[in-house]
Amino acid sequence: MKRLLYELSESWKIAAAQMRSNLTRSTLTALGVIIGIIAVTLMGTAVNGISIGFDKSMAVLGDDVLYVTQWPWKPVDDWWNYRDRKKIKTDYTETLNRMIAATPNSNLVIAVPTSNLMRSIKYGGNQVDNVFVLGTTSDFIVIGLFSWDSMVAMPLGAFNKYFSAKSDSDVRVKVKDKTRLADAKDELTGLMRRVRGLPPEKKDDFSINEQQAFKSTLDPVKNSIAIAGLFITGLSLFVGAIGIMNITFVSVKERTKEIGTRKALGARRRTILLQFLIESTALCLLGGFIGLAFAYLMCFGIGKAFPSFPIHFSVGLVFLSMIVSILTGLFSGFAPAWTASRLDPVAALRYE
Amino acid sequence: METRNSIRPPGPVVIDIENITKDYVMGEEVVRALRGVNLKIHRNEYIAIMGPSGSGKSTLMNMLGCLDTPTSGRYEFNGKNVAEMDDDELAAVRNREIGFVFQTFNLLPRSTSLRNVELPLIYAGIQPERRVERATQVLTDVGLGDRIHHKPNELSGGQRQRVAIARALVNGPSIILADEPTGNLDSKTGEEIMELLEDLYRRGNTIILVTHERDIAAHARRTVHLRDGLIEMDHAGFIAELDMPVATQTSA
Ligand SMILES: Nc1ncnc2c1ncn2[C@@H]1O[C@H](COP(=O)(O)OP(=O)(O)OP(=O)(O)O)[C@@H](O)[C@H]1O
Numbered sequence: 001m002k003r004l005l006y007e008l009s010e011s012w013k014i015a016a017a018q019m020r021s022n023l024t025r026s027t028l029t030a031l032g033v034i035i036g037i038i039a040v041t042l043m044g045t046a047v048n049g050i051s052i053g054f055d056k057s058m059a060v061l062g063d064d065v066l067y068v069t070q071w072p073w074k075p076v077d078d079w080w081n082y083r084d085r086k087k088i089k090t091d092y093t094e095t096l097n098r099m100i101a102a103t104p105n106s107n108l109v110i111a112v113p114t115s116n117l118m119r120s121i122k123y124g125g126n127q128v129d130n131v132f133v134l135g136t137t138s139d140f141i142v143i144g145l146f147s148w149d150s151m152v153a154m155p156l157g158a159f160n161k162y163f164s165a166k167s168d169s170d171v172r173v174k175v176k177d178k179t180r181l182a183d184a185k186d187e188l189t190g191l192m193r194r195v196r197g198l199p200p201e202k203k204d205d206f207s208i209n210e211q212q213a214f215k216s217t218l219d220p221v222k223n224s225i226a227i228a229g230l231f232i233t234g235l236s237l238f239v240g241a242i243g244i245m246n247i248t249f250v251s252v253k254e255r256t257k258e259i260g261t262r263k264a265l266g267a268r269r270r271t272i273l274l275q276f277l278i279e280s281t282a283l284c285l286l287g288g289f290i291g292l293a294f295a296y297l298m299c300f301g302i303g304k305a306f307p308s309f310p311i312h313f314s315v316g317l318v319f320l321s322m323i324v325s326i327l328t329g330l331f332s333g334f335a336p337a338w339t340a341s342r343l344d345p346v347a348a349l350r351y352e
Numbered sequence: 353m354e355t356r357n358s359i360r361p362p363g364p365v366v367i368d369i370e371n372i373t374k375d376y377v378m379g380e381e382v383v384r385a386l387r388g389v390n391l392k393i394h395r396n397e398y399i400a401i402m403g404p405s406g407s408g409k410s411t412l413m414n415m416l417g418c419l420d421t422p423t424s425g426r427y428e429f430n431g432k433n434v435a436e437m438d439d440d441e442l443a444a445v446r447n448r449e450i451g452f453v454f455q456t457f458n459l460l461p462r463s464t465s466l467r468n469v470e471l472p473l474i475y476a477g478i479q480p481e482r483r484v485e486r487a488t489q490v491l492t493d494v495g496l497g498d499r500i501h502h503k504p505n506e507l508s509g510g511q512r513q514r515v516a517i518a519r520a521l522v523n524g525p526s527i528i529l530a531d532e533p534t535g536n537l538d539s540k541t542g543e544e545i546m547e548l549l550e551d552l553y554r555r556g557n558t559i560i561l562v563t564h565e566r567d568i569a570a571h572a573r574r575t576v577h578l579r580d581g582l583i584e585m586d587h588a589g590f591i592a593e594l595d596m597p598v599a600t601q602t603s604a
C-alpha cells in the first residue's frame with residue numbers, strides 16, 4: 001500500500017518534470033483538451049440556463065395550484081375517451097368554494113374559473129403580452145399580483161358577467177400547503193365527483209393537473225436537447241483526447257530505453273502503467289483547469305453583456321468538468337501506458 | 353590483507369544455470385545466441401565473461417539478471433526456479449537481488465544523482481527520509497558526496513558510471529551485473545571504476561562483469577570465455593595466466 005503511494009507520488013513528479021521539459025509540446029497538446037472542456041462547459045451552462053428558463057416559464061402555472069380540465073395535460077393514446085367528457089363549467093367554482101368552506105382542515109383554499117385565452121392587456125401606458133386572461137374590460141383596476149405571474153384577477157361576479165357562467169372554462173384551485181399536493185389532489189377529486197354527482201363505480205370524467213404534469217412531458221425534450229448538445233461538444237473533447245493519446249504514445253516511444261532501465265531497477269508493470277496514466281491525466285487536468293477558467297470568464301462576460309441569455313455556471317459544473325478531464329486522461333493514456341507496461345525489458349534496453 | 357587475484361573458498365551458490373539456450377527468431381532465420389550454457393556462481397565471486405562480439409555475452413547477462421527468459425534450460429537464482437516466477441516476482445528479484453551497471457550508464461537524464469539512486473528504493477517501498485539518507489550514504493561511498501544534486505549532464509563519464517554503480521548497490525543486492533561498465537570510458541577513468549568494483553568485491557559483493565578488454569578482465573578472479581553461444585573455457589585467475597591456465601572446467 002505504502003509502496004503504491006510512493007510510486008504514485010513519484011509518477012506525479014515525473015509527469016510534472018515531463019511537462020516542464022516539453023513545455024511547447026505539452027501546451028499544444030493540452031490545447032485540444034482546453035478547447036474541448038470550454039465547449040463542454042459552455043454547453044453545460046447553456047443546458048443549465050435552458051433548464052432554469054423552463055422552470056421559470058413553468059412557474060407561470062404556479063406550483064401551488066391544481067387545474068381541473070376536460071383534457072389531461074399529457075399526451076393520451078385513447079383521445080376518444082376524453083372527447084365526449086362533459087365540459088368544465090365556470091359555475092362549478094361556486095359549488096366547490098362552498099364545499100371547501102364546509103370542510104374542516106381542507107387542503108384547498110379557493111377555486112376560480114380561468115379562461116385559457118391569451119390576450120394582451122393594457123394598463124396605463126404599459127402593455128403585457130400573452131397573459132392568461134381571467135376576464136378583461138378596460139374598467140378593471142389592477143390591484144396586485146399573485147404568485148401567479150402574467151395573470152389578471154377579477155371579482156367572480158364580474159367574470160361571470162363578461163364570461164357567461166355557463167361558458168366552458170378551466171377551474172384553478174389554490175392549495176394551502178404545496179408540499180401536500182397529493183392530498184389536495186385527492187380531496188379535489190372527491191369534491192369534483194360530488195359536483196358531477198358521479199356514483200362510485202364510474203370513472204372520473206374530468207382531469208386534475210398540476211405543474212408537474214407539464215414538467216414530466218417537457219423534461220424528456222429538455223433532456224434530449226441536453227444530451228444532443230453535450231454529445232456534439234463532447235466530440236471536440238474526444239479530438240483533444242486523441243491528441244493526448246498520440247503524445248503519450250510519442251512519450252512512450254521516446255523513453256523506451258528509460259522504461260527498460262526502470263524495469264531493470266525493479267519497476268513492475270503496474271508501476272510503468274501508472275506512470276504513463278498519470279502523465280496523460282496530469283496533462284488533461286491541466287487542460288481542464290485552463291479550459292474551465294476560460295469558460296468561466298466567457299460565462300461571466302456573456303452574463304454581463306446579455307443578462308437574459310440562458311447561461312448558468314454552477315459549482316457542480318466545475319466538479320463535472322474536472323471528472324471529465326480525469327476520465328479523458330485515463331481514457332487517452334490507457335493504450336500507450338498499457339503498451340509501455342508490456343514492453344520486453346531487454347528489447348526496451350536495446351532500443352536506440 | 354589478501355593479495356589481488358587470490359582465490360577465496362566459494363560461498364553458497366547464487367546462480368545455477370543448466371543447459372540454457374536462447375534462440376532469436378527473425379523471420380525464416382533462427383539466431384542461436386546461446387546454445388547450452390552451464391554455469392554455477394557462488395556468493396562473493398568476481399567473474400569476467402569474455403568473448404568475441406556476438407558470442408552471446410549480453411544475452412547471458414540479461415538471462416542472469418532475470419530480464420530475459422531462456423528458450424530452454426533451467427535457471428535457479430538463490431535456489432528458486434526463475435521460470436516459475438511471475439512478472440512481479442521477477443521485478444522484485446531485479447529490485448532487491450540484482451544491481452545492473454550498463455555500458456551507457458542509463459541514468460535518467462533530468463533527475464539528479466540523488467533521485468537516480470533513490471529509484472530502486474522507491475520501487476522497494478522505502479519511506480522518503482530513509483531513501484534520501486541511504487542514497488546519500490551510497491553516493492558518498494562511491495566518492496560523489498559532493499555531487500548528489502548534479503544532473504547527469506553536469507557530471508563526467510566516470511562520475512556518471514559511479515552514480516550508476518551507487519544505484520546498483522543501493523538496495524544491497526546479492527550480485528552486481530556490469531555489462532562493459534568501462535566501454536564508454538577512457539582507460540584511466542575505466543581503471544578508477546574497476547578499483548571501485550574491486551573495493552565492492554573485497555567488501556563481500558558478488559560481481560559479474562562482461563568485457564572484451566584483457567586489462568579489465570584481469571581484475572576478476574574467474575574468467576568465462578564464450579564463443580558462438582557456448583562456454584569455451586571457464587577458469588580461475590585471469591587472462592595473462594592463460595599460458596598456464598588453472599582450468600576448473602572446460603566445455604566446448
Ligand atoms: N533481439 C535480438 N534479435 C535477434 N538477434 C539477437 C537479438 N539480441 C541478440 N541477438 C543476436 O544474438 C547474438 C548474441 O548477441 P549478444 O548481444 O549477446 O552478443 P555480445 O556477446 O554481447 O556481443 P557484443 O560484444 O558485441 O556486445 C548475436 O548474434 C545477436 O545478433
Ligand SMILES: [Mg+2]
Pocket residue numbers: 409410411
Ligand atoms: Mg553485448
